[in-house]
Amino acid sequence: MAETDQPxxxxxxxxxIEALGANWNNASGTLRLGPGHAILPGRIKK
Structure with missing residues (x-):
């Protein structure tokens, strides 16, 4: 589960995949997270 409070x-x-406080780069396999939460891929849980 990735953490973000924006779409x-x-x-x-x-x-x-980019969002406020979150950045996923598939090439390097890195994910930086912000507040909140979202289920990936393509689902946002508020």
Whole structure:
């Protein structure tokens, strides 16, 4: 479960998922999280 309090924006270019306080880069396999929570992929739990 990834942590974020903003809508997750997924883009095909570079396989990145970005949100306020959260950044997922599939190429490097890193995920930086902010407050709140979201279920990935494509689901946001408020």
């Amino acid at each position: 997750v924006v997924a883009t095909q270019s570079g396989s990145r």
